[in-house]
Amino acid sequence: MSGALRTHARMATVAFATVVMAACSREIPEVGQLQPFYVPPAENVEIYALRSGDTFGEVLWPVMTANEQASFLMAFREHASPRRMRQGTEITLRYLRDDDSLRGVDVALTPDQTVRLSRDALGWSADLIRTPIYVDTIFASGEIEDVLWNAVVHNPALQTMTFADRNSLIDHLDRVFQWQVDFSRQIRVGDTYRFAFEREVRPDGSMRAGRLLAAELVNQRKPFHAVYFDPNGDGRGSYFDLEGESVRRAFLLRPLAYRYISSRFTSGRFHPILQRWRAHRGVDYAADSGTEIMATADGVIIERGWDNSYGNTVRIRHSNGWITRYAHLSGFRGGQSVGTRVLQGDIIGYVGMTGLATGPHLHYEMLQSGQFKDPLSVDLPSGDPVPSEDRMRWQEERNVRVALLESIPEAGPVRTVLAEAQTAESAGDGPVSSGGQQ
Numbered sequence: 060m061s062g063a064l065r066t067h068a069r070m071a072t073v074a075f076a077t078v079v080m081a082a083c084s085r086e087i088p089e090v091g092q093l094q095p096f097y098v099p100p101a102e103n104v105e106i107y108a109l110r111s112g113d114t115f116g117e118v119l120w121p122v123m124t125a126n127e128q129a130s131f132l133m134a135f136r137e138h139a140s141p142r143r144m145r146q147g148t149e150i151t152l153r154y155l156r157d158d159d160s161l162r163g164v165d166v167a168l169t170p171d172q173t174v175r176l177s178r179d180a181l182g183w184s185a186d187l188i189r190t191p192i193y194v195d196t197i198f199a200s201g202e203i204e205d206v207l208w209n210a211v212v213h214n215p216a217l218q219t220m221t222f223a224d225r226n227s228l229i230d231h232l233d234r235v236f237q238w239q240v241d242f243s244r245q246i247r248v249g250d251t252y253r254f255a256f257e258r259e260v261r262p263d264g265s266m267r268a269g270r271l272l273a274a275e276l277v278n279q280r281k282p283f284h285a286v287y288f289d290p291n292g293d294g295r296g297s298y299f300d301l302e303g304e305s306v307r308r309a310f311l312l313r314p315l316a317y318r319y320i321s322s323r324f325t326s327g328r329f330h331p332i333l334q335r336w337r338a339h340r341g342v343d344y345a346a347d348s349g350t351e352i353m354a355t356a357d358g359v360i361i362e363r364g365w366d367n368s369y370g371n372t373v374r375i376r377h378s379n380g381w382i383t384r385y386a387h388l389s390g391f392r393g394g395q396s397v398g399t400r401v402l403q404g405d406i407i408g409y410v411g412m413t414g415l416a417t418g419p420h421l422h423y424e425m426l427q428s429g430q431f432k433d434p435l436s437v438d439l440p441s442g443d444p445v446p447s448e449d450r451m452r453w454q455e456e457r458n459v460r461v462a463l464l465e466s467i468p469e470a471g472p473v474r475t476v477l478a479e480a481q482t483a484e485s486a487g488d489g490p491v492s493s494g495g496q497q
């Protein structure tokens with residue numbers, strides 16, 4: 060780049076000198092600002108996006124001889140199959156400007172991978188190019204006026220993120236806080252949140268991956284915290300509260316992600332969560348047909364099929380005598396059967412209204428040793444705290460991450476259970492309810 064600039068400058072100087080010499084016979088001319096000059100790009104570019112039913116060949120063969128096609132395909136197959144191109148795949152044809160001959164083709168396989176094909180005297184060769192990313196950290200805080208989803212999606216600090224990425228961020232918050240606060244039923248007007256979110260970003264601004272570093276939710280005046288800590292440094296860390304206790308439980312609180320639980324029926328006949336516990340000993344979650352259903356804990360599928368009024372049903376056996384049931388499914392996850400091992404969070408099927416159901420919803424049950432348990436109030440075994448040998452490092456990292464939260468403007472110091480007694484009167488927003496983790 061700087062070499063090209065230097066070349067321009069030198070050439071411009073030569074041109075200037077010529078002008079001066081030509082003018083010398085009369086008088087020295089007034090020299091103004093030099094005009095920048097631009098070199099036209101060396102290539103012309105055409106971009107196609109594969110539509111449904113389009114084939115690779117329809118785009119490429121009109122610009123290639125039969126011999127070239129064979130060479131091109133051989134090079135391309137080193138990195139991808141030309142028969143398995145997703146709809147929307149972007150193909151860029153690059154032509155030399157001089158003679159309009161095709162010199163290169165870029166095929167964007169995914170947002171993160173492009174096959175770059177180039178032509179030389181010997182034929183075509185291909186390289187796989189990975190989209191460069193950068194890492195940044197996003198900070199946001201806010202007050203909830205109705206539901207958490209609205210508060211986060213419309214947060215001004217997050218408007219540089221795509222809509223899909225903001226939804227993904229809500230999923231991260233939900234996964235981290237699900238055991239402490241159920242976003243679908245416990246959030247109240249005036250609750251506040253703040254978080255620091257680290258993400259990998261592509262040049263087009265979309266997110267490749269993200270991770271909450273630290274987050275706080277004050278729910279009905281009670282503060283909850285989740286701080287990321289990776290004891291082994293292998294990228295598979297977990298979340299802990301300020302005291303170093305795990306926020307995880309052996310079971311997910313809900314088999315559906317928070318943002319898929321429908322709230323369209325709140326004023327009508329159908330509450331988003333129908334707790335007809337006495338009547339049928341389960342919890343119903345209203346959600347669109349097709350919404351993914353997750354196994355709430357590691358286990359083995361022991362039933363997968365039609366079960367009378369339950370309709371399409373999956374049952375999973377877990378350790379310590381626990382069984383979970385998921386009913387009224389529209390369909391099952393492919394590749395699974397009775398006997399399949401599943402992990403917590405694995406997709407096992409899709410919301411529907413098969414069997415005795417008046418609308419699309421998931422019916423979820425938990426049983427321990429044959430006894431029905433209320434999934435919304437059952438006391439579940441928790442994950443391990445920060446290992447004692449990692450305590451020192453945990454405290455250092457926790458302090459750094461909590462400081463990130465406290466650096467968010469207008470969010471103030473992080474409220475801890477210990478500090479409440481001293482700060483309750485000076486907090487300005489009234490006393491903070493006390494009590495430790497439940």
Ligand SMILES: [Zn+2]
Nearest residue numbers: 341342343422
């Ligand atoms: Zn039900």
